[in-house]
Amino acid sequence: MKLEGATITWLGHASFLVKSAANKYIVMDPWLQGNPKCPVEYENLDQADVILISHGHFDHMGSAVELAKKTGAPVVSNFEIGGYLATKGVENTMGMNKGGTVAFGDIKITMVHADHSSGIAAEDGGTIYGGEAGGFVVTLENGLTVYHAGDTNVFSDMNIIRELYAPDIALLPIGGHFTMSPKEAAYAVKLLKPEMVIPMHYGTFDALTGTPEALQDLLEGEPVEVMALQPGVQCQ
Numbered sequence: 001m002k003l004e005g006a007t008i009t010w011l012g013h014a015s016f017l018v019k020s021a022a023n024k025y026i027v028m029d030p031w032l033q034g035n036p037k038c039p040v041e042y043e044n045l046d047q048a049d050v051i052l053i054s055h056g057h058f059d060h061m062g063s064a065v066e067l068a069k070k071t072g073a074p075v076v077s078n079f080e081i082g083g084y085l086a087t088k089g090v091e092n093t094m095g096m097n098k099g100g101t102v103a104f105g106d107i108k109i110t111m112v113h114a115d116h117s118s119g120i121a122a123e124d125g126g127t128i129y130g131g132e133a134g135g136f137v138v139t140l141e142n143g144l145t146v147y148h149a150g151d152t153n154v155f156s157d158m159n160i161i162r163e164l165y166a167p168d169i170a171l172l173p174i175g176g177h178f179t180m181s182p183k184e185a186a187y188a189v190k191l192l193k194p195e196m197v198i199p200m201h202y203g204t205f206d207a208l209t210g211t212p213e214a215l216q217d218l219l220e221g222e223p224v225e226v227m228a229l230q231p232g233v234q235c236q
């Protein structure tokens with residue numbers, strides 16, 4: 001499928017850079033330094049127009065504070081994570097919640113449900129309440145709709161996501177253990193009916209054993225393209 005001027009670059013794990021056709025940089029779940037799968041040329045990313053955080057786990061917002069401070073880009077997250085990031089010196093937070101939509105020009109970002117947890121690791125070893133885990137539906141200026149599922153199991157309200165937003169591209173975790181494995185992700189694809197699915201959240205740690213090949217096998221004959229991106233290689 002063609003992205004009509006937009007590009008998607010996987011930065012490893014759940015981190016993505018979506019560049020819109022109007023060259024807006026949307027950075028999703030930035031975990032750059034310390035992410036074993038982040039390409040070295042992106043470890044010091046210093047460009048973002050908006051930063052999205054799906055939930056409070058370190059592997060989804062490990063680089064959020066640094067990237068927000070470098071770029072001044074607004075950070076879109078749930079309300080609780082927004083409050084947490086503010087205590088870390090992030091000035092431009094946009095705390096929201098599920099069902100809400102924020103707009104940046106003609107780009108629309110809607111927070112949707114995810115079936116996962118969201119505690120933030122505290123420096124003293126405890127856990128800070130991080131609200132609920134979510135996902136994002138991003139509709140670009142050219143109408144292309146990208147769903148970043150965050151970390152999640154499959155859930156039947158993915159039907160609602162399809163009916164309301166009809167994502168063209170779904171970024172889905174497949175590694176298992178903390179999220180869906182290919183078995184659940186294949187079911188999610190049948191609910192969401194995207195044109196393209198980009199697997200993520202696999203291979204980073206030994207526990208994340210799901211593979212794009214396994215997902216592809218389970219989707220044999222389904223009208224969907226499984227696009228196994230290499231980190232750093234732009235999909236356009």
Ligand code: NI
Nearest residue numbers: 055057116151
């Ligand atoms: Ni998580």
Ligand code: MN
Nearest residue numbers: 057059151178
């Ligand atoms: Mn995760």
